[in-house]
Amino acid sequence: MRIVPMNERKRAGIVYPSCLLANGPISSRRECPPAGRGLVLHGQVMQINSINEDGRMTDAASTTEIQVRQAMERSGRNRRSIRIWLGVVLVTLFCLVLVGGATRLTGSGLSITEWKPIHGVIPPLSAEEWQEEFALYQRIPQYQQINKGMTVDEFKSIFWWEWAHRLLARSIGVIFALPLLYFWLTGKVERRLRWPLVGLLALGGFQGFIGWWMVSSGLSKLTSVSQYRLATHLVIACLIFAACMWIMRGLSPHSGDAPPTATSRRWAGMLAFLALFQIYLGALVAGLDAGLAYNTWPLMDGAVVPSDLFIQQPWWINLFENPKTVQYVHRLGAYLLLAVALWHMIQSLRAAPQTTHSRRSVVLFALIMIQAAIGITTLLLQVPFDAALAHQGGALIVLGFAIAHWRGFYGEYAPETAVVLRR
Known part of the structure; x- marks a missing residue:
């Protein structure tokens, strides 16, 4: 034995x-x-x-x-299966966010003017159906003020982006729900994770409604969607992504290394929060096209602090609706995130350079540096499609790694398989 x-x-x-x-x-x-x-x-x-x-x-x-x-081995196999499933969900979510970014950058987000959760899976198949879909688009301000004169073929190029985005969103629902049902019925999902996973499924369904709520803001008066609703839509997607990463990391083996310092876990949590907040600020920048407000770096048109940041009244509305102010705050957020990541890395390396926590802090700092470089490049080149899309994808990578790094300080979930002496 x-x-x-x-x-x-x-x-x-x-x-x-x-x-x-x-x-x-x-x-x-x-x-x-x-x-x-x-x-x-x-x-x-x-x-x-x-x-x-x-x-x-x-x-x-x-x-x-x-x-x-045997029970130990069975528990390990179950956890591995759940991790693989959540990994697939994370990859699909990452692709969805990228397609959503491409939809925004190509101005395609308002090309489908109706919310048809079931029927909308099937695109127009005949010339008549395409003409009907195009006629609906011609009624909204975006066509009348920006794209007037667009042909049906040109309309198709923006339609397919939005259709692909919606189809991928529906696919994630299936990818999440069906395996969850299977794992639940076969007893592979640990009790502590059942309702959190159901909550994520419900949040994903709510996200579909938020997506339509965002689109509807650009169908009557505006020529683009509301930056507030765009930011809400993106932040909820990132929260779902972060929660899946948190659970998957908790089901993974951990090194068991002690935190380098007593405050390491709090600093890691702060980095995760700052990464999410920076994504929120980036969504405001995208919604206002604020990336075009200043295309110089490190100064903004020759000044450290531009003079027209608070020209609107009340002053605080500039933080959300003045493109120049929004870009300025997004820059400050990036500097703060980079500074906190640098401090966390130095603190970890000084205290315990050989631990996995310290090594992860180095990787996280490097990812944030790369993301900052992509952001500056995007700014200087006046927001080209490829660079802007890479910047959005990089933000999600930074967030995902920050969540994984933070979760690493808590250790693996204690398995529910146990043997207890009993009288």
Whole structure:
């Protein structure tokens, strides 16, 4: 019989007496249950009162140890399956955010003027259907004020972006819901994660409504969607992404390294929050086309602080509706995020350079540096499609890694597989 090492037992979260681990004398009589006591494994009592007077296991106890090990392996397989599924969800969400960014950058977000959750899966298939769809688009201000004279073929080029975005969003619902149902019915989802995952599914459904709420803001008076609604839509997508990353990371093996300092976990959490807040500011920049307000760096038209940041009244409205102010605040947010990441990295490396936490802090700082470089390039080149899309994708990568880094300080979820002595 194989002796299960202590580190394996700790990593699996399983606690059971050492007399079940070796076919030999026990080290302490207190570790072995007397007659009339048993083991509880997944809620089932397994009697092991067949232990010899000399402390050696009988066949019954040996069988119990095998069942314990099988339960450990089964729990590991279940977690691996859940991680793979959540990984697929994360990749799909990343693609969805990129397609959403491309839809915005190409001005395609208002090309479909109706919300048809079921029927909208099928695009126009005939010339007549295309003409009907185009006629609906011709009624909104964006066509009348910006795209007047557009042909049906030109309309198709923007229609397909929005259609692909909506189709991918629907696909994520299926990718999330069906495996969740399967894992739930087969008992592979741990109890602690069931309702959080259901909550994420519900939030995803609500996100579909938010998407239409955003689109509807540009169908009557505006020629583009509201920057407030755009920011709400993007932040909810990022929250779903972050939650999936958090859960997947919690189901992954951890090194067990202690945090480099007493405040390391708080700094990591602050970085995750700042990354999300910076994405919110970036959404305001995108919604107002504020990336075109100033195309110089590091100064803004020769000044550290431009003079026209607070020309609107009341003054605080500039933070949300003045393109120049919004870009300025987004720049400040980037500097703050970079400074906090640098401090966190230096603090971690000084305290415990060999830990995985410290190594992750270096990677996170490098990712933020790369993202800042992409942002500056996008600004100087006056927001070209490729650079702007890379900047949006980079923001999600930074957020995802920041969440994974933060979650690493909490360790792996304690498995629900357990063996407990019972009278």
